[in-house]
Amino acid sequence: MRKNLGVLLVGMLVNMGIGLIMPITTLYLHNQLQQKLVIAGNVLLAFSLAMVLGNLLGGWLFDNWRIKQTHYLGGAIVGLNLLLLFLFPLWPWYALFATGYGWGLGILNSAVNGYIALCQKHTPNLFTQEYWLANLGMGLATFLSGVLYAVNIRWVFGVAFLLFLLALIIIKVVFQEIKPAVDQANSKFSWRQFALLPLKFWFICCLLVIIWLGYEQWNSNVSVYMLQKGISVQKYSFLFTISTCEIVLFQPLLGIFFRPTFKNEKWRILLGSGFFAVSYLSLLHATVYPQFVLGITLLSLGDILTLTTTPATLNRFATDQNRATIQALGSTAGSLGRAVGPLFGGALIELSGFDLTFLILFAVHLLMVLLGSFILRTKSDR
Incomplete structure (x- = not known):
């Protein structure tokens, strides 16, 4: 685990960012912003669908563009929307920024998973280790979410922003641009391959x-x-x-x-x-x-x-x-x-x-x- 500690910490921090915000979304929309539960459900649906699109885009960019820049793009979109949520935690802006947050999170998450997949060739249990730390981070973040929410909703978004900023710093220092194997360097990837x-x-x-x-x-x-x-x-x-x-x-x-x-x-x-x-x-x-x-x-x-x-x-x-x-x-x-x-x-x-x-x-x-x-x-x- 020590050899890949930086990679594992990034996965943990990303999951902590999710665990801070998602548990309080329905509660905040219903109790503070006076929205119906069905509206809160639709916001979570929009977040999930945006994350789906982000996952697909992030995977494609990672494989066909550049590794670290894909992480930076996802992290920048996440950070921007968290700052906007910190400044304007109001309806209907909350729904718009939460959806943008989901889109950036999908890009960043698929890039992190892609990097782990590359490293996993040399460390067979890497995904298992990452999932363990992710669950630990999720548990800590879910507890912290309730504590911060009781103080002020802006604290939730501010701490989440700091977690993603730390993740990007680790990516900058630890992650590398990994080139494909020589025998595959000229093989062009196509979506038709999935058939x-x-x-x-x-x-x-x-x-x-x-x-x-x-x-x-x-x-x-x-x-x-x-x-x-x-x-x-x-x-x-x-x-x-x-x-x-x-x-x-x-x-x-x-x-x-x-x-x-x-x-x-x-x-x-x-x-x-x-x-x-x-x-x-x-x-x-x-x-x-x-x-x-x-x-x-x-x-x-x-x-x-x-x-x-x-x-x-x-x-x-x-x-x-x-x-x-x-x-x-x-x-x-x-x-x-x-x-x-x-x-x-x-x-x-x-x-x-x-x-x-x-x-x-x-x-x-x-x-x-x-x-x-x-x-x-x-x-x-x-």
């Missing part, structure tokens, strides 16, 4: 959409479900503290039980998806707090196994000409799931209720596990 990517790659992307679509129910609609059962908002928030602690404590054990091979990564992805499935099944007829603790624990195990593994697995399908774009497609799949998750879940709950919604999520995840056991099969499995 030639194997079904395994596209299946993992589809699985990420499904996983994040379900994951967002925990971030949105599960809170309503718990309140209906008479469980407080504070206890709902504490679930994510439990989840962060579980991920930070148990994720380092992955390297002990799973060597970094495609076969092991496949089983980690499928086993984790199974835990995601069972987490929704555990919510059926849940009435007491320990049942929700069990559910978030199962979700954390799915997170540890699957979401730490997919970036490294996707990187196996990349060349030095398209590593950032490959990672951007994976990030885009996750962003799409996050974007439509709250709206999809809300509509499904309105039509069929919570229990049937959780049952449907369980069935869809289980179906993806069964499909994945065939699609991700390797020669050594036969």
Whole structure:
């Protein structure tokens, strides 16, 4: 980890920037700016869609332009919008600047992931280490967000700006312009190459959409479900503290039980998806707090196994000409799931209720596990 500490710190700082702002967005829009919850949901949707576009643009620029300049571009857009949010935290400017923030964040995030993908060739567990630090940073930032918000909303944006500024300084000092291998230097990258990517790659992307679509129910609609059962908002928030602690404590054990091979990564992805499935099944007829603790624990195990593994697995399908774009497609799949998750879940709950919604999520995840056991099969499995 020491050799790549600068790279890992940048990933952590970027995630801390996300963790500072996103948890208080709905609260601030509804309570201080007097906007309806549906308006707050649309702002978050615009943020997620802008991040999708930023991911794709950042991946393309990283692979076809210059590495450090792509980071600077994303960081500059993020910094500008954070300064504008600091100066004008008012409606409707908040929606506009939050969307711009998402766009810059997508560019910066895909560039960071692309750089990690290049370094990961020499450090097989680098993505796992980055995900561990990112979760640690996210947990710290989520706690800090509430503290700063209680003082003044401008403190949230100011501290986030300083975090991204520090990330850019580390990028300036530590990151390098990595040239492609000699035998690939003259090969021109084209988007048509993605039509030639194997079904395994596209299946993992589809699985990420499904996983994040379900994951967002925990971030949105599960809170309503718990309140209906008479469980407080504070206890709902504490679930994510439990989840962060579980991920930070148990994720380092992955390297002990799973060597970094495609076969092991496949089983980690499928086993984790199974835990995601069972987490929704555990919510059926849940009435007491320990049942929700069990559910978030199962979700954390799915997170540890699957979401730490997919970036490294996707990187196996990349060349030095398209590593950032490959990672951007994976990030885009996750962003799409996050974007439509709250709206999809809300509509499904309105039509069929919570229990049937959780049952449907369980069935869809289980179906993806069964499909994945065939699609991700390797020669050594036969």
